[in-house]
Every structure is written in structure tokens, then in C-alpha cells.
Amino acid sequence: MARREHNLKIGVSGIRGVVGDFLTPGLAAAFAQAFATYVGAGRVVLGRDTRGSGPMIEHAVACGLMASGCEVVRVGVLPTPTIQIYVGATGARGGIAVTASHNPPEYNALKLFNVEGLFFNHYERAELLDIYHQSVFTQAENAQIQGQRDESGAAPRVHLDRVLRHVDAEAIRRANFRVALDAVNGAGAVLTPGFLREDLGCDLRAIAIDPTQPFPREAEPRPDTLGDLSRLVAESGAVIGFGQDPDGDRLAVADETGRVLDNDDVLALVTDAVLARTPGNVVVNLTTSSVIDDVATWHGCRVFRTPVGEANVVETMLAVDAVIGGEGSNGGIIFPGVHLCRDSYTGMAFLLARLVETGLKVSALAARLPRYYRRAGKAPFAHGRLGAVLPRLEEHFTAAAADRSDGLKLSFEDGWVHLRASNTEPLLRVAVESRTESRADALYREVMELLG
Amino acid sequence: MSPRPFLRVSPVGLRGVVGPGLTAAHVLDFAAAFATLLEKPGPVVLGRDPRASGVMIREGVVASLLACGRDAIDLGIVPTPVIQHAISRLDAAGGISIGASHNTAEWNALKFLGPGGSYLSSAEADELLDIYHLRKFAFAPWDRVGQLRLVSDGIDRYLDTLAEVYDFAALSRFRVVVDCCNGTSALLLRRINERFGTTFVLINEKLEGVRFAHDPATTRDTVGLQLAPLVRPLNADAGFLFDVDSDRVALADETGEAVSEELVLALLADYLLPRGPGKIVVTNLSTTALVDWVAEQHGGRVVRARVGRQAAIDALAGYRPEQIALAGEGTGAVMLPRFRFIYDGIAAMLAVLSMIHERGQTLSQILGSYPRYTILKGVVPLKTQRIPALLMRLRDRYAEREGGAADTSDGLRVAWEDRWFHVRVSQTEPIVRVICEQRGEAPEELFAALMDEVRRLA
The missing domain is CATH 3.40.120.10 (Alpha-D-Glucose-1,6-Bisphosphate, subunit A, domain 3)
Structure with missing residues (x-):
């Protein structure tokens, strides 16, 4: 079958697409009606990130929610974790964030949260999707339509206060760190400056904190997209730099020299900080670096691996009662003490606390981590080809231990290879890691050649 | 349920x-x-x-x-x-x-x-x-x-325009009771009182989303429910009732008498025709023949279109705006040229009050100067598809055998010198409407016969 441009995707991760002819208000409203039909009449929290199509989709979602009898609690432009926490904290039936997260500005999407403010799990997602496809929605009559209320003022404090309970905020304030921030003009722009300045007493140097402006850089915070943050750190003499994605769940970190750390290392630093205080289980996805295993070993703790996707990590974290988790490569830190969601604010607070506790610089903390070399790439993905490709790789790397729980992960003594079909794009994602740079390069080349 | x-x-x-x-x-x-x-x-x-x-x-x-x-x-x-x-x-x-x-x-x-x-x-x-x-x-x-x-500021800017057309200083001498039916007219009238010192006494003025104080229809019956009984105790000059979005109006006179919804258009035709320049009243086939009488008094004429706003709009489109005195229906929906030919209950009410002011007469005196017409309206649920047969039968009987003039452009209207009837299927609800009017006494017998026939076949 020919490969198509997937400008709209309706599936277990919800609904995501390019706004215009693909993601239409009618689709968004219908999906919201399916959601409302599933969660039942009651409060549903609705917020969004800053992309220009956000208000349009938000109106459509509010329409659908009300049409099926839910009361819409509007919280406006806020980070996704803030919305999730507010859902769980206020007894809502569920929540919807209008955000395409790290995707480019032409995209938008709905992130769906259950009564606890967690991403819908497998079963919930499947059932919701069935309701959507059956198109048999609860249709509220006039007297059952509950209207909407604005609680945008209340939601931020619930989130930030929860984060602050887990760090010595007073000590951080006393340190009066100079901190750099790139909020990509996203939802973080409305929350992060106040959090760092007022709550944590930082001397803040910030760029891209205007929520009315477009994203000034590629939305995903990675070493190669955070050049402006690097320069800001270097020029301002900040001790650390934070880069957020448009909906404030992902976090990237620059050290005091302006070097942006690998996202896996950021998760490793936070994991180290958490396990030092409360040893326990760690859950990460299959593509997360082995550095996590090493850090867990320092503290005598165990690491569980899951398929890629926040919902998968969260499900396993619940199952094994994990104390920390996340998705390394994409900058997701999940600390259940605050909430079972990716939260850049927890990451920022824990890292600043770590600087206070250790008295070390970020570069020094990072230098203590075991060194791994990572390569990541994409290969065009053709339907029906996986069945031929994966065995070929398995047969080629006979010495490796194979894990088939999400694509194929082949683990060696000195590294691993992970291949999986992207959930959101028509691509095969390839990740390779090894202890030495030459081995990582060789392994990566070998895999890409086998993929043709 | x-x-x-x-x-x-x-x-x-x-x-x-x-x-x-x-x-x-x-x-x-x-x-x-x-x-x-x-x-x-x-x-x-x-x-x-x-x-x-x-x-x-x-x-x-x-x-x-x-x-x-x-x-x-x-x-x-x-x-x-x-x-x-x-x-x-x-x-x-x-x-x-x-x-x-x-x-x-x-x-x-x-x-x-x-x-x-x-x-x-x-x-x-x-x-x-x-x-x-x-x-x-x-x-x-x-x-x-x-x-x-x-x-x-939508309401305030609209009031600016109303103030250019109507003399609020003069109208402020009236005491007027208004039944807002929990709808939008309350917002506007409260603001008129604030800005212009008028005395609109409002009832059912709280905006309601789920339950209105009564059926929001602008008819004599709903005027009679709460509004009309309040006019005399409050010593008011008139009472007005609006539907929820204020495009229609019904009224009661200063004696507390609920006025037929048919009279709003006739009353305003009587006010506007002599003011010129428009000499045409556009209305529909179901509206009272009193409009024809009023037009005749002022050398004007009536153009009757099919029932419904769309037909009125299409009829209006056939004339130059200055040829039109006003347009409307016997439902309390009236369009005034000065207000861009849109149904506007508020503008219609202010026109009625201006008329009372300029004539120096009470509302009941003005209405009392018109010949009496009595209209009967009935509704039969629509259950069959035998409407064409029904209309043919009625036409046979009343036009062919009893010598009425038949108009079949919208259901069937048959008119005689002093009475007429109109039977048609509603555009908005699955019902057949039967309307019957006679100069003087109510056409009870004709109406009963029509209702019987329609019930049998509808």
C-alpha cells in the first residue's frame, strides 16, 4: 500500500491533525461529545496551549462537552500538567487539553484525562474510540445543559504548591540562582516566570515568554533546537537554563556553560535526586538510556521498561508503585509525589534543589553520570514491511537479547538498538546507544543499512 | 417526559x-x-x-x-x-x-x-x-x-439609533408595564429607563435559561395571563409583551384589555401610512382584514405574501424601499423601514407609544375607532399526507359552491366580502393551521365546520 501523508490521526492517542482541512471544529466537537458521553455528566476541565488554532478548537470542544451534559471548567492557557493536576484535585469527571505538545504549530490535538487527571489508559482509550465511531452520543436537553465557568485563576496554585511541597523552597530562594528560561511562547510563558521568580527566588533571564506570539523555534526542546537558550545562559552567566515545550510537560536543561544536556541525562539527574531521598522502583520506556539503570544501581533500585508513551509509563508506575519515572529522550519527568504526569515544573524544582544540596554545578553533576553515546534516526515506514525487517535484524544480531513489547529492542553487552513505528507519524524510529562513540556509530550504520 | x-x-x-x-x-x-x-x-x-x-x-x-x-x-x-x-x-x-x-x-x-x-x-x-x-x-x-x-456596548449603540428616531423625552411621560417573558427585552428596557428616564415597569424580567414564566408567544392569550391584569392596578398607559429575543410584540390597552396580536400591524399601519412616503403594507395571507380597511383610509394598499419571513422578504424585494410603509404579520412581528426591514418588537412598541403621544388619545380610544373584526385560530396535528385532497375539498365547497375568491399560493385562502379563512400546513411545526375571520361577530359556524373537515383529513 502506498504511504500517505497522515495529516489527521484519530486513534488510541486521541485526535491529532493539521488545522484547516484535516482537524476541523466538527471533528473536535464530535470527539468531545464522545468523551463527555464516556465520562458522564459532571465537571470537565478544559485548557490549552498557546497555538493560534487553540481558541477555535477549545470552543468546539466546549460545545461538544456541553452538548453531552458536562459542565465545562475553563482554565485557559495553562501547561498540560497543571490541567491534569487540577482535574484530579477538584473532583472533575475528566479533562481535555487542547495541545499538540511538541508538534509544529500547524498541528493541534486533544489530550484526554480521566477522573484522576491521568492519560486515558488502553481500555479507556479503546472504549472512547468505540463511542466516537458509533457516534451515539448523550444529547443533553436544554434543561440538562450546564454551561461553563472560568477557574483559570485557581488552577496554577494547586499545581505549583504541590511541587513546592517536595523541595526546600526556602533554601532555593536563599541561593538566589540566576536562571535562564526559554518557554517557546507556550503555555509555560504564563506560569514559569512567576514560579521561578516568586516561588523559587531566582534571578530570571527569560526569552520566548509571550503567549500571544508564535513559537520562535522548533517546538520540541532538544539540544539542536535550543541554541538561543544556550547563548542566553552563556551571556547572562546563569547557573542553569530551562527549555520547555509548548504545553509545559517536557523539560530540557542547559548547564552553566550553555551546553544543553541530553534529555536522558536530565531524567537521570532527577532520578538520582529522588532515589537519594526515597529509594524505590523506577519506570522508563524502552528507548530511555541505560544511564537510568546505572543510577538505579547506585541506589540498589530496580528499573522497569515499558513501551513508549506517557500512558504506558504511567500504567506501569501505578502497577509497581514507582517513586520516579519518565521518558528520557523526550524530556519527560514523572514524579508521582506531585502527579503521575510529565511535569517540567517538578523537574525544574528538583534540579535547583539538587544544586543547593550538592553545591555542585550542573556540568559537574552531569559529569558524574556514566557516559553513553546515543544515535537516533528515522526511516520511512511502509505498512507490512515490519514483519520482514524485524526478523532480519534479529537474525543479524544473534548475540542480542530481544524485547518485542514495542517494536524490537536488541540489547548487547555494550549497548542496544530499538526500532519502533511512530504512533504519531508514518515513520520508523531508530535509536542506538553504546558506551563508546565508535560502537554507537557502527551500530547505527549497521542498522540503517539493514533497513535499506 | x-x-x-x-x-x-x-x-x-x-x-x-x-x-x-x-x-x-x-x-x-x-x-x-x-x-x-x-x-x-x-x-x-x-x-x-x-x-x-x-x-x-x-x-x-x-x-x-x-x-x-x-x-x-x-x-x-x-x-x-x-x-x-x-x-x-x-x-x-x-x-x-x-x-x-x-x-x-x-x-x-x-x-x-x-x-x-x-x-x-x-x-x-x-x-x-x-x-x-x-x-x-x-x-x-x-x-x-x-x-x-x-x-x-451593543445595546447602548442600538439605543443611540432609537433615540434618533423616537422622542424619549416625550415618551417618558408614559407609564408602561412590560412582560419580558424572562427574555432579552429586559436588558434593553432597563437601560432605556436608566438613560432616558422612561418608566417601563418590568415583570418576568429575570433572564431564565430553562423555565420561562409562561409560553413566550406574543398572543392575546399570553398577554391576558399576567400582563393585562396589572395594567390598571399600576395605572399604566399600556402594557407590552415581548418574545424571548424581542423581535415580536403583543399589547394590552390602558383599561387592562388584552389586544389581539392581529392589531399590532393594523395599528402601526394607521400610524405610518399618513406619515409617508410608503403606501404599501406587506403582510401575509393569514393576517386580519382590518389592515386592508386601514390602508384604504389612507389611500394605501396591502400586498399579501405567503406566510413566513422568507416570503415577506421576497415580497419586499420587489419594491423600492420608499414605496413601503411597513411589513409584518398578525403575530406581532413588524418591520419598519427606518429599521432596515427587520422584525423589531422594541421599535414597534416605541412607534405605538409615539402614536399615542402624537394623537393625544388613549390606546383604547384609537383601537375603538376601528371596525371590529373577530378572528378565530385553530391548530390540528398533521398526521396524514392527504393535505392536497383536503384543500381540494375545501376549495370545492367554499370557492366553487359558496362563491368565495380562492387563493392557493399558500395552502388555501378563501375570501368573501366580510369574511375569509386560511388553511395551511405550518412551515415550522407538523400542524395544520386554520384561521377564520369575520367583520363583526366571530364566524363560529364556519370555523367549526372547517376544523371538523381538517380534523377528518389532516
Whole structure:
């Protein structure tokens, strides 16, 4: 079958697409009606990130929610974790964030949260999707339509206060760190400056904190997209730099020299900080670096691996009662003490606390981590080809231990290879890691050649 | 008990019982179709009445307008005439009024308005329906999505215009009781009192989303419920009742007598025809013959169109605006030339008050100067498809055998020298309407015979 441009995707991760002819208000409203039909009449929290199509989709979602009898609690432009926490904290039936997260500005999407403010799990997602496809929605009559209320003022404090309970905020304030921030003009722009300045007493140097402006850089915070943050750190003499994605769940970190750390290392630093205080289980996805295993070993703790996707990590974290988790490569830190969601604010607070506790610089903390070399790439993905490709790789790397729980992960003594079909794009994602740079390069080349 | 699942998609717009009939999907698609239809650049103005479902519908309308690259200007809860005024004032591309006017609370509807706040022509309305059915909407690319703006001075700017036309200083000597029926007229009249020192005493003035104090129909019967009994105790000069979105009006005179809804148009024809220059009264086949009598007194004439707003609009389009004195129906819906030919209950009320002021007579004196006509109206549920046969039978009997003049342009109307009847199927509900009028006494016998015949075959 020919490969198509997937400008709209309706599936277990919800609904995501390019706004215009693909993601239409009618689709968004219908999906919201399916959601409302599933969660039942009651409060549903609705917020969004800053992309220009956000208000349009938000109106459509509010329409659908009300049409099926839910009361819409509007919280406006806020980070996704803030919305999730507010859902769980206020007894809502569920929540919807209008955000395409790290995707480019032409995209938008709905992130769906259950009564606890967690991403819908497998079963919930499947059932919701069935309701959507059956198109048999609860249709509220006039007297059952509950209207909407604005609680945008209340939601931020619930989130930030929860984060602050887990760090010595007073000590951080006393340190009066100079901190750099790139909020990509996203939802973080409305929350992060106040959090760092007022709550944590930082001397803040910030760029891209205007929520009315477009994203000034590629939305995903990675070493190669955070050049402006690097320069800001270097020029301002900040001790650390934070880069957020448009909906404030992902976090990237620059050290005091302006070097942006690998996202896996950021998760490793936070994991180290958490396990030092409360040893326990760690859950990460299959593509997360082995550095996590090493850090867990320092503290005598165990690491569980899951398929890629926040919902998968969260499900396993619940199952094994994990104390920390996340998705390394994409900058997701999940600390259940605050909430079972990716939260850049927890990451920022824990890292600043770590600087206070250790008295070390970020570069020094990072230098203590075991060194791994990572390569990541994409290969065009053709339907029906996986069945031929994966065995070929398995047969080629006979010495490796194979894990088939999400694509194929082949683990060696000195590294691993992970291949999986992207959930959101028509691509095969390839990740390779090894202890030495030459081995990582060789392994990566070998895999890409086998993929043709 | 659940309301019945009613939905009507017609050139006049979208109307139905919210939930089982009218859904979010209808709203989104219709609003997108409207945005696709509009050619004039500029924003789209919207407003709503206080029904609970109005908020849901507003969100859907806004989403589709923005998605089609239109900016939306939301006036909030306002009378429909205020929306039409704002469209014209803001030079907007058009507007949408969310509200089911004289229907009960479980209903809602979208009314589509073109540039200048006018109703859509039949050609435009048909095209809107075609786009809706095709579902090929002109969605804008992601970086051209529109923005929503809230505007709160819609009512005040509309009052500015009213103040240019009506002499509020003179009208402030009247004490007037108004039954707002928990609708939008309350917002406007309260503001008129504040700004112009008038004495509109309001009842049922609290905006309600779910339960109105009574059926919001502008008829003599509803005027008789709460409004008319209050006129004398409050020593008022008149009583007026508005439907929920204030486009229709009904009244009671200073003696506390509920006036037939048929008389509003006749009264205003009597006021406006001598003022000129328009000499034509546009009305429909179901409206009282008193209008013809009034027109004759002033050397004017009556043009009768099929029932329904769309037919009135099409009839008006056949004349130069200055030829028209006014247009309206026997339902309390009246359009005045000065107000761009839109149904405007507030402007109609102010015209009636101005008439009382200028004539120096009481309302009952003016009404008492007209010959008496008695109209009977009946409704029969529509269950069969034998309507053509029914109409043929009636025509046979009353036109062929009893010598009446038959008009078949909308159901059947048969007229004699001093009486007439009209039998037609409603455009908005599954019912047959029977209307029968006679100069002097009520045409009881004719009416009973008609109702019998219709019940048998409808």
C-alpha cells in the first residue's frame, strides 16, 4: 500500500491533525461529545496551549462537552500538567487539553484525562474510540445543559504548591540562582516566570515568554533546537537554563556553560535526586538510556521498561508503585509525589534543589553520570514491511537479547538498538546507544543499512 | 417526559428541540456553511437569548466561524434587533442570532443575517442549504484562523439609533408595564429607563435559561395571563409583551384589555401610512382584514405574501424601499423601514407609544375607532399526507359552491366580502393551521365546520 501523508490521526492517542482541512471544529466537537458521553455528566476541565488554532478548537470542544451534559471548567492557557493536576484535585469527571505538545504549530490535538487527571489508559482509550465511531452520543436537553465557568485563576496554585511541597523552597530562594528560561511562547510563558521568580527566588533571564506570539523555534526542546537558550545562559552567566515545550510537560536543561544536556541525562539527574531521598522502583520506556539503570544501581533500585508513551509509563508506575519515572529522550519527568504526569515544573524544582544540596554545578553533576553515546534516526515506514525487517535484524544480531513489547529492542553487552513505528507519524524510529562513540556509530550504520 | 425529537432545516435557518432534535453537529456544520457562504470580508456578529442551550450553541458557532477564518464578535445575551444593528454599525459580513424567539425553552434556533443585518434572500438561503448538505466548508489554513472579540456596548449603540428616531423625552411621560417573558427585552428596557428616564415597569424580567414564566408567544392569550391584569392596578398607559429575543410584540390597552396580536400591524399601519412616503403594507395571507380597511383610509394598499419571513422578504424585494410603509404579520412581528426591514418588537412598541403621544388619545380610544373584526385560530396535528385532497375539498365547497375568491399560493385562502379563512400546513411545526375571520361577530359556524373537515383529513 502506498504511504500517505497522515495529516489527521484519530486513534488510541486521541485526535491529532493539521488545522484547516484535516482537524476541523466538527471533528473536535464530535470527539468531545464522545468523551463527555464516556465520562458522564459532571465537571470537565478544559485548557490549552498557546497555538493560534487553540481558541477555535477549545470552543468546539466546549460545545461538544456541553452538548453531552458536562459542565465545562475553563482554565485557559495553562501547561498540560497543571490541567491534569487540577482535574484530579477538584473532583472533575475528566479533562481535555487542547495541545499538540511538541508538534509544529500547524498541528493541534486533544489530550484526554480521566477522573484522576491521568492519560486515558488502553481500555479507556479503546472504549472512547468505540463511542466516537458509533457516534451515539448523550444529547443533553436544554434543561440538562450546564454551561461553563472560568477557574483559570485557581488552577496554577494547586499545581505549583504541590511541587513546592517536595523541595526546600526556602533554601532555593536563599541561593538566589540566576536562571535562564526559554518557554517557546507556550503555555509555560504564563506560569514559569512567576514560579521561578516568586516561588523559587531566582534571578530570571527569560526569552520566548509571550503567549500571544508564535513559537520562535522548533517546538520540541532538544539540544539542536535550543541554541538561543544556550547563548542566553552563556551571556547572562546563569547557573542553569530551562527549555520547555509548548504545553509545559517536557523539560530540557542547559548547564552553566550553555551546553544543553541530553534529555536522558536530565531524567537521570532527577532520578538520582529522588532515589537519594526515597529509594524505590523506577519506570522508563524502552528507548530511555541505560544511564537510568546505572543510577538505579547506585541506589540498589530496580528499573522497569515499558513501551513508549506517557500512558504506558504511567500504567506501569501505578502497577509497581514507582517513586520516579519518565521518558528520557523526550524530556519527560514523572514524579508521582506531585502527579503521575510529565511535569517540567517538578523537574525544574528538583534540579535547583539538587544544586543547593550538592553545591555542585550542573556540568559537574552531569559529569558524574556514566557516559553513553546515543544515535537516533528515522526511516520511512511502509505498512507490512515490519514483519520482514524485524526478523532480519534479529537474525543479524544473534548475540542480542530481544524485547518485542514495542517494536524490537536488541540489547548487547555494550549497548542496544530499538526500532519502533511512530504512533504519531508514518515513520520508523531508530535509536542506538553504546558506551563508546565508535560502537554507537557502527551500530547505527549497521542498522540503517539493514533497513535499506 | 422527553421532548419530541424535532428538527427543521429550512431556508429560514435551523430550528429544533435541543438534544433529541438539534445537536452540536448541526450547529457546527450550519455555522461553517454560513461562513462559507459569506462573500463580504469582515467579522461575523453573534448574540443569543438566555436559553441554557445558547451557551453550547454559541461555542459551536464561534468554533466554526474562527475555523473558516472569520473573526467573531460576540454581543452576549441581546435582543435580535441589537445584533442586526451591530452588523450594520460594525460593517460586518453578517451575523448569527442564537435563539428560538417565541418557542418554549427546550427549543433553539440559528437565524442567519447578511450584511447590513438584513435577512438572507431566498437565493442566498437556498445556497446556504446547498453548502450545508454538501459539507464542503471553506476552512482556513491553521495560521489564518479567526479570533473572538467580546463587545458589551451593543445595546447602548442600538439605543443611540432609537433615540434618533423616537422622542424619549416625550415618551417618558408614559407609564408602561412590560412582560419580558424572562427574555432579552429586559436588558434593553432597563437601560432605556436608566438613560432616558422612561418608566417601563418590568415583570418576568429575570433572564431564565430553562423555565420561562409562561409560553413566550406574543398572543392575546399570553398577554391576558399576567400582563393585562396589572395594567390598571399600576395605572399604566399600556402594557407590552415581548418574545424571548424581542423581535415580536403583543399589547394590552390602558383599561387592562388584552389586544389581539392581529392589531399590532393594523395599528402601526394607521400610524405610518399618513406619515409617508410608503403606501404599501406587506403582510401575509393569514393576517386580519382590518389592515386592508386601514390602508384604504389612507389611500394605501396591502400586498399579501405567503406566510413566513422568507416570503415577506421576497415580497419586499420587489419594491423600492420608499414605496413601503411597513411589513409584518398578525403575530406581532413588524418591520419598519427606518429599521432596515427587520422584525423589531422594541421599535414597534416605541412607534405605538409615539402614536399615542402624537394623537393625544388613549390606546383604547384609537383601537375603538376601528371596525371590529373577530378572528378565530385553530391548530390540528398533521398526521396524514392527504393535505392536497383536503384543500381540494375545501376549495370545492367554499370557492366553487359558496362563491368565495380562492387563493392557493399558500395552502388555501378563501375570501368573501366580510369574511375569509386560511388553511395551511405550518412551515415550522407538523400542524395544520386554520384561521377564520369575520367583520363583526366571530364566524363560529364556519370555523367549526372547517376544523371538523381538517380534523377528518389532516
